[in-house]
Amino acid sequence: MITVQDILEIPELDLRLLAGKASVSNPVRWVHISEVPDPTKWLKGGELLLTTGYSFAGDEADQVEQIKRLIDHNISGLGFGTGFSFDKVPAALVRVAEEYGFPLFEVPYHVPFLAISEAVASKIVNEQYSLLQRSLAVHEKLTKIVLEEKGLEAILSTLAALVGCSAVLFDFHGVVLCEAAYRRRLGADTVADLWRMIGDRRADRQNFALSMDGAGSSVQVYPVVASHRIGAFLAVVKDSGDFSEYDRIILHNVVTVTALELVKKKAVAETEKRLAGDFFDELIASDLYEEEIARRLAFFGLDAQLAHLIVLVDIDEGGGDVGERGEAAALDVKERLHWTVDEFMARRDVLSISASRSDSVVVLVQPGEADAAEVIRLAGELQGVVAEMLPEISVSIGIGRPHRQLTDLRQSYYEASYAIRIRRLKDERAVIASFDDLGSYGLLLGLQDTLSLEVFYDSVLGRLRDYDAQNSSDLVKSLASFLEANGHWGDAAEKLFVHRHTLRYRMKRVEEITGRDLGSSQDRMEFWLALKARELIDQSRKGKQTTA
Template sequence: MLTVRELLRDLDVGVLAGEANLDAPVRWVHISELADPTPWLSGGELLLTTGLSQETPDEQREYIYNLADHGLAGLGFGVGFGHEKVPEALVAAAAERDFPLVEIPYDTPFIAVTEKAFARLVNEQYALLQRSIAVQERLQRIVLSERGLDAIASALATLIGGTLVVFDGRGEPQALHAFRRELPEDALSAIGAELRERARRTEARGFVPSHPELAPRALALPVAGAETTGLPQAWLVAVKDSGGLSEFDRVVLHQAVTVVALELLRRHVAASTERRLAGDVLSELIGGTVEGPDLARRLEPFGLGGRVTALVLSPPARQPGKGGGPEACEAALASALRDEAVSGLVATANNHVCALLPGFLDEELFELSQRVLDRVVAKMGAAPAAGAGRAVAAGDARRAYHEARCALEARTLGRPVGAEANGNGHGSAGGGNGNGAAASGKPMVATYRDLGSFQLLLSLQDSDALRLFCESLLGPIETGEGHYGGELMRSLEAFIECNGQWEAAARRLYCHRHTLRYRIRKIEELTGRDLASARDRIEFWLALRGRELVN
């Protein structure tokens, strides 16, 4: 860092005042003959002048006061032009303010001062650039090695000698690392509150935190996101352990913003790829296109081997201000499993969100499933229905999925029209008699104990009897109406899954309720069944589920 003292070394000049402040940093050297050059200066400059615009003692004193108040590093006064020597009023005013005042003789040109200053400043900037490039490469290696935000925060905290915090766009800490001095909890909370307020006001510019203990040594920078809202996806906040942030610190932090953005992008791409692969595996598993050893190999990258089980959720409808929908349910389920430190495959298929998990004993599985469901409800603010299947060999995971889904649907099939999908009044986690949820008043996970007669279908899945049962009931619909039979089948399934509620089923099918009524009447004509009858609806449901097992 160039100081006034270092700049004057080896120059034929004399210091007239302000010797105590000769170690002030020099940011630049500027030449001006204006009576008040401060509007064109930003502070930290060494100003050079011949004093042509300062003729009276009052003007000279005012000149020094303006320069000192504006934060200049000092004044170099060239004699031999308008003044044979530095005016006494200038010297007295500089001494009063302890402001560095230097007399530059006629035979020492200003360019000698500026060249020396610029050479030193350029060298400093070059050295700063080299250091910053090395830091950038180090941070990029952390991203490429997939060590995560914690490693980036740790490296930055060491580089700046302070605390580094990465907040998400909502002001919640995502990574935090302190160098030597821990950040007080109240200060961390204050920064988070300030970030949330800025998000509310849609402000996305860097700022100095307003906390009184942090302001002199802290900086918050936005990490831009891909969204078009203009709001940052994250914030990078640095707090120096002692002293203010240096120029090097600020350069490093501005570079780190790009590195954090790259890490967040890498995480997003990795999560999206994993989610897509999980969805493909689940779709093939449900469709029966992959099974046995091939399926077991496909599940290994997700940490699933040996025996597996399934947890299936039926997402609540998306409601304004209350959350819901498959995407929110999938994110909440994945987060709940991370909180429980359980690995697995999470994906959405057929309007259900499924998690394939490592195999557990029944009671252990039911307890885990219930804890996961409780976490999902807390995260979503809504209660999805849930079902869990028993542990099976990884190659037979389709059976676990169908058992979990059918346990879920078996519970909701008999729900009275208009009842909410909250699972109350049923449940078998640890009980098996359906009384647990009624007593606790919270949604409970359905299990094979809720399957009832569907266990018979599962036991027949390797027999032609199950296929004959399904074809006898559903065959007239598919064969009697040709291509339109597929539309009738979709309408039948939606009507049954919505428990005979016309409006809900029509919304699921994106059709008018009168269209749905026509289709249901057509199904009744083809099969000779009455869908107003609970018994016939149950048999149709069993046939639909059984067809999934044999297809």
């Protein structure tokens, strides 16, 4: 940055300061020569103006008005060439310039304005070249960090050392991803206050400054845009002084490489999620042998020799139903829920893998020495964290039993899923449900022989099944859709592509044929269990066909 003082100190120019000594640190953006009374329409501010005084030939009042106009337009300073219109700089100009702290200097007759312009241009070019070289060095340093996969911590530590600042990287929801400091680290309260201020403006893609009590200077905030959406916010507090142009170039480079790092992390995470999702799909469908399950667990860093269990985090319907939101908003909620669950498990050092399935997050947990009570307590903490991070929804958490036999992990999934379902059939929401909640129904769902399941299914839905077969009707299917929709007529009718009145008629026929009451939670539970028993029968037969 070139200042008026830098120009005054060029020996060969022989310039003499007459007024405004306190402001000689004003930056000079460029040099402009003008002899018109009002040159401000051609100026942007920050220029050093040179004149021979031709435009100041009027009386003293006109001279005062003209120089005040220049001062109001944020001109860096005025160089007045003597020996042309004036032998010396008018006293009125000197007086007003001193009064307003405006740099005013005399340019001797023998010094051409071109010499000043060339000197300033040379200094600006040299400074810009030096800045470019330093910027390239910073770019190479940061690029090397990314290529060597040193991570966000190394990027922010480099930023803190180069700029002399404290830096905090928040994700879009306010979780601190990383922080670094040069001399002094920001306190936890300051970081929390900082996010509260950022949160109010997080939809803005522009950089902005904040002022807060806990910071020594203004806080610069930079949104980090990755994959066309804001992925994080970089907040930077300089230890002392203001941010220089070089500091801002460093920050721009840091934001760029941080975005690259976040995109890379997202790509890796999405690949792992896809692989985890495929694993859960095949596990639940009984498409994997013991050896293959062990190989997959080892790939995800889990010990196949230890017991594992399934934790199911499922979004409750009603009072924040994801289905009532737009598609993009619903997808965002599900992504945030998955991220929250993963982050919770990581912070608690719980070995696990997870995947999204519909409105749920399925987590395979390696509990280690933790007993059932400890796992339930952990689930309660997770539910509280989800409530804090996603207040617009509520979730129920189901916990299956731990199994050492890897092929039985599928059973743990159904235990967790059915435990939630049983509680919901009793019109309960936001529950922590486990195998113990199944009660006597746990015996049914734990049955491994198809014959026993067939007996139960026939006792509850046998007559309905036979009626469908004889009349080419879909009463069993309609009942299943009605129960899956938690008794919501509109949702179930839409899924079946029928009118609500048609569905109501079908449910009345179900009650007449089975002799049961859909208004009874006990009967709804048994209907639902019978349908699940049918699923287990079909899956068992599918497994036998695969083996054959």
